Amino acid sequence: MSIDLLRPAxxxxxxxxxxxxxxxxxxxxxxxxxxxxxxxxxxxRVLDSLERDGLIVDDxxxxxxxxxxxxxxxxxxxxxxxxxxxxxxSRVSSLARKRLRVPTREPDVGDPGHAVIxx
Amino acid sequence: MSPLERxxxxxxxxxxxxxxxxxxxxxxxxLLETASPGQTRPTVRDAVDLVRSGVVVRANGQGREARCAxxxxxxxMATFVVAMVAxxxxxxxxxxxxxxxxxxxxxxxxxPLILIPVAYVVRxxxxxxxxxxxxAAMGMVGVVVGPDSSMVQRSVMGSLVVLAGVITLAxxxxxxxxxxxxxxxxxxxxxxxxxxGLAVRRTAATGTVYDRGATNVWGALPHPPSLxxxxxxxxxxxxxxxxxxxxxxxxxxxLVAVPSTIIGVQMSSDATFFTLQRTTLVExxxxxxVAASLVxxxxxxxxxxxxxxxxxSEARATLTGR
Numbered sequence: 001m002s003i004d005l006l007r008p009a010x011x012x013x014x015x016x017x018x019x020x021x022x023x024x025x026x027x028x029x030x031x032x033x034x035x036x037x038x039x040x041x042x043x044x045r046v047l048d049s050l051e052r053d054g055l056i057v058d059d060x061x062x063x064x065x066x067x068x069x070x071x072x073x074x075x076x077x078x079x080x081x082x083x084x085x086x087x088x089x090s091r092v093s094s095l096a097r098k099r100l101r102v103p104t105r106e107p108d109v110g111d112p113g114h115a116v117i118x119x
Numbered sequence: 120m121s122p123l124e125r126x127x128x129x130x131x132x133x134x135x136x137x138x139x140x141x142x143x144x145x146x147x148x149x150l151l152e153t154a155s156p157g158q159t160r161p162t163v164r165d166a167v168d169l170v171r172s173g174v175v176v177r178a179n180g181q182g183r184e185a186r187c188a189x190x191x192x193x194x195x196m197a198t199f200v201v202a203m204v205a206x207x208x209x210x211x212x213x214x215x216x217x218x219x220x221x222x223x224x225x226x227x228x229x230x231p232l233i234l235i236p237v238a239y240v241v242r243x244x245x246x247x248x249x250x251x252x253x254x255a256a257m258g259m260v261g262v263v264v265g266p267d268s269s270m271v272q273r274s275v276m277g278s279l280v281v282l283a284g285v286i287t288l289a290x291x292x293x294x295x296x297x298x299x300x301x302x303x304x305x306x307x308x309x310x311x312x313x314x315x316g317l318a319v320r321r322t323a324a325t326g327t328v329y330d331r332g333a334t335n336v337w338g339a340l341p342h343p344p345s346l347x348x349x350x351x352x353x354x355x356x357x358x359x360x361x362x363x364x365x366x367x368x369x370x371x372x373x374l375v376a377v378p379s380t381i382i383g384v385q386m387s388s389d390a391t392f393f394t395l396q397r398t399t400l401v402e403x404x405x406x407x408x409v410a411a412s413l414v415x416x417x418x419x420x421x422x423x424x425x426x427x428x429x430x431x432s433e434a435r436a437t438l439t440g441r
Contacts, residue, residue, distance in 0.1 A: 021145060021146070021148070021149035022152040022153065025149070025153065039164055039168035040146060040153060040168070040169070041169040042168055044145075044146055045176065067148035067152075068145050068148050069145070070145045
């Protein structure tokens with residue numbers, strides 16, 4: 001579950017501007033209310049894959065107390081992807097909310113609760 | 120360097136070198152930031168996650184080099200398995216299951232002799248291809264199931280297996296470098312001399328040449344010396360993998376592998392303690408150990424020749440200068 005949320009959470013975190021690894025970790029925890037708190041190795045694996053897909057790019061590097069910090073930012077493609085993702089997720093969540101309110105109801109043709117989610 | 124940082128860096132051995140060149144400093148910095156104050160050891164979760172991530176990155180390898188390294192790693196495993204299967208074949212033959220495999224074994228014996236130099240001259244990068252692995256495996260089988268009992272042939276084959284092993288296991292990054300090539304050729308010559316030396320020594324000590332018909336590898340197992348030889352084989356195997364993962368570990372591997380080889384040979388020479396019936400196993404162990412040592416030496420020497428990875432940025436330059 002947590003690994004599925006990590007990708008969107010990272011993109012969402014980067015939407016506010018360039019961020020480095022540790023900053024992303026903190027931000028993801030805050031964004032998800034502590035439900036997603038990836039280990040460092042997993043974080044970088046997801047960053048690798050986001051980079052490979054062209055959704056994020058290196059912004060700049062800093063050396064703080066002799067330690068390297070690499071900042072990442074969203075690419076234009078990443079922004080589009082995040083916007084799409086947010087759209088889909090909000091559809092899913094509003095649908096889910098609707099269904100949860102009336103959990104035992106029989107399925108009904110033409111019910112907006114059973115509409116197909118556009119891709 | 121704090122103990123915690125050292126521990127993190129040790130765990131990161133699981134990642135391929137090319138990945139570490141780019142990411143190591145950054146990941147270590149992030150790890151240290153997530154550590155709680157006063158922490159001296161990585162948490163179990165972090166350790167597991169790091170090793171797992173390293174293996175995943177290795178397996179998915181980005182770029183040609185990383186994939187080569189990943190495949191070499193798989194090849195080391197495959198070679199080991201082939202060696203084990205070959206030992207089994209010898210054991211079966213000795214019990215009469217497989218009395219005549221001469222045609223196959225002759226091909227296995229001589230094909231590498233022709234294929235390796237040709238492949239190497241035509242295309243040094245062949246070591247990145249599966250062809251190199253096939254040749255290595257064939258050489259290994261050739262040594263074990265070879266129909267001859269000639270010491271000279273055995274030494275030649277031994278050195279070829281060593282060469283194939285060194286070529287197969289060499290980090291892809293260094294493949295094209297002429298200096299490294301020279302180092303590996305030198306390693307092969309040393310291997311040939313060492314192989315011949317070992318054979319002469321063993322023959323002189325026992326006064327007998329190999330008698331394939333009498334080979335019965337498993338008959339006396341578990342026999343204490345056999346267990347020791349198995350342990351030596353395990354050491355060699357671990358050593359080979361270590362060399363692949365971390366060239367810097369090659370020095371330590373060499374230090375362990377060379378004495379192990381000597382002990383193994385000594386034990387096999389002592390006919391009263393460890394009879395000739397188990398020479399095949401010993402031979403195999405010795406071959407692995409010599410190969411491990413040579414990879415160790417070759418890699419260590421070549422490390423000095425390697426250029427510092429290209430500086431990516433100012434920050435990187437600051438770090439390397441630190």
